[in-house]
Amino acid sequence: xxxxxxxxxxxxxxxxxxxxxxxxxxxxxxxxxxxxxxxxxxxxxxxxxxxxxxxxxxxxxxxxxxxxxxxxxxxxxxxxxxxxxxxxxxxxxxxxxxxxxxxxxxxxxxxxxxxxxxxxxxxxxxxxxxxxxxxxxxxxxxxxxxxxxxxxxxxxxxxxxxxxxxxxxxxxxxxxxxxxxxxxxxxxxxxxxxxxxxxxxxxxxxxxxxxxxxxxxxxxxxxxx
Amino acid sequence: xxxxxxxxxxxxxxxxxxxxxxxxxxxxxxxxxxxxxxxxxxxxxxxxxxxxxxxxxxxxxxxxxxxxxxxxxxxxxxxxxxxxxxxxxxxxxxxxxxxxxxxxxxxxxxxxxxxxxxxxxxxxxxxxxxxxxxxxxxxxxxxxxxxxxxxxxxxxxxxxxxxxxxxxxxxxxxxxxxxxxxxxxxxxxxxxxxxxxxxxxxxxxxxxxxxxxxxxxxxxxxxxxxxxxxx
Numbered sequence: 064x065x066x067x068x069x070x071x072x073x074x075x076x077x078x079x080x081x082x083x084x085x086x087x088x089x090x091x092x093x094x095x096x097x098x099x100x101x102x103x104x105x106x107x108x109x110x111x112x113x114x115x116x117x118x119x120x121x122x123x124x125x126x127x128x129x130x131x132x133x134x135x136x137x138x139x140x141x142x143x144x145x146x147x148x149x150x151x152x153x154x155x156x157x158x159x160x161x162x163x164x165x166x167x168x169x170x171x172x173x174x175x176x177x178x179x180x181x182x183x184x185x186x187x188x189x190x191x192x193x194x195x196x197x198x199x200x201x202x203x204x205x206x207x208x209x210x211x212x213x214x215x216x217x218x219x220x221x222x223x224x225x226x227x228x229x230x231x232x233x234x235x236x237x238x239x240x241x242x243x244x245x246x247x248x249x250x251x252x253x254x255x256x257x258x259x260x261x262x263x264x265x266x267x268x269x270x271x272x273x274x275x276x277x278x279x280x281x282x283x284x285x286x287x288x
Numbered sequence: 289x290x291x292x293x294x295x296x297x298x299x300x301x302x303x304x305x306x307x308x309x310x311x312x313x314x315x316x317x318x319x320x321x322x323x324x325x326x327x328x329x330x331x332x333x334x335x336x337x338x339x340x341x342x343x344x345x346x347x348x349x350x351x352x353x354x355x356x357x358x359x360x361x362x363x364x365x366x367x368x369x370x371x372x373x374x375x376x377x378x379x380x381x382x383x384x385x386x387x388x389x390x391x392x393x394x395x396x397x398x399x400x401x402x403x404x405x406x407x408x409x410x411x412x413x414x415x416x417x418x419x420x421x422x423x424x425x426x427x428x429x430x431x432x433x434x435x436x437x438x439x440x441x442x443x444x445x446x447x448x449x450x451x452x453x454x455x456x457x458x459x460x461x462x463x464x465x466x467x468x469x470x471x472x473x474x475x476x477x478x479x480x481x482x483x484x485x486x487x488x489x490x491x492x493x494x495x496x497x498x499x500x501x502x503x504x505x506x507x508x509x510x511x512x513x514x515x516x517x518x519x
Contacts, residue, residue, distance in 0.1 A: 092420075093417075124291055125292070126300055137307075144315065150329070152325070221428065
């Protein structure tokens with residue numbers, strides 16, 4: 064049961080992109096279409112599971128003071144080894160994934176999960192957590208990538224769904240468009256969370272940092288109310 | 289005292305050095321094991337890529353290559369592969385490299401023989417940002433919704449807006465000084481080739497590589513052709 068909880072948590076309630084807001088760099092950079100998003104997501108899932116396992120196994124012998132550099136070395140070694148073997152044995156897959164593999168090293172989900180979960184829990188739970196988080200990441204990426212791809216070219220996974228879709232709307236292809244769409248997703252996710260909280264009878268209030276007393280954008284823009 | 293709670297800087301230093309050494313050792317072993325296989329796989333893809341941009345041939349172009357110093361940049365070298373059918377030269381493929389957004393983009397350009405105009409361009413190896421720079425360098429088949437689940441017929445050379453631009457052939461027909469002075473440029477730099485929006489760096493790199501190929505071929509065509517016809 065605990066394992067199942069570990070697995071599901073990453074998929075929805077603690078989705079790394081939509082809730083934890085981890086790994087924004089690859090999220091914005093590679094989700095220009097659904098296929099890229101899927102490739103990046105699956106590659107990250109594989110590395111995440113591997114690195115979580117290794118870090119969980121060595122968690123008792125890593126000095127607290129230097130744990131972060133140790134984790135980074137483990138992750139980087141893992142990624143490089145995976146990349147080299149893919150280049151040798153699966154050149155087609157390697158050329159399809161291209162730069163994603165290198166990008167995983169700097170993906171803060173991997174380091175974040177190592178620090179927050181794998182360094183405190185056993186190997187089996189850590190692998191499950193890696194799988195859940197990885198699939199949650201993949202899910203969010205594919206969702207975002209699919210949206211962006213469809214809006215720009217009317218296609219999904221490079222299959223043209225709507226013939227004659229104009230390709231002149233280029234906003235979703237660049238990072239600005241990605242930010243806007245991601246913003247809508249996160250807003251939707253927050254809406255769901257707020258509803259859930261209200262349903263449980265607890266009150267939802269805006270944190271103090273975000274209320275009007277701390278913000279003067281209205282004054283600056285000249286709209287007085 | 290357990291190693292987990294130690295704050296002794298020497299212990300920590302030795303520990304980190306050890307971790308680094310172990311990681312380096314693992315990578316060295318993996319690298320040594322995979323290196324020959326990677327080289328073999330790359331040579332195979334190179335052969336396949338060359339076959340995509342030229343008519344049918346029956347020699348071994350890469351084995352019969354000749355290397356010339358670039359007419360644009362003295363520090364660079366361009367490789368030329370002869371494409372022959374039954375011993376007769378039918379086409380020439382040039383191989384040049386230029387730094388893109390990521391590492392070097394390796395460009396293969398095929399030339400018609402004997403007119404020496406650019407026929408087709410394909411990228412052999414690249415590491416451009418997916419979705420942005422990859423638009424310049426990737427050749428991908430356009431599929432429709434009706435193709436879902438179907439094994440699409442294999443197209444020899446999938447299209448790419450930038451690489452298939454007619455401007456390449458047109459420009460190669462025109463006269464030029466064929467050195468660094470007459471270099472082709474993308475429109476953003478005041479040139480003739482329309483770049484892909486958002487991927488100027490990659491477009492620029494490919495343009496440079498293609499120009500280096502054609503400039504070297506044109507300015508040294510006698511030497512190169514003599515070499516090819518001798519074999």
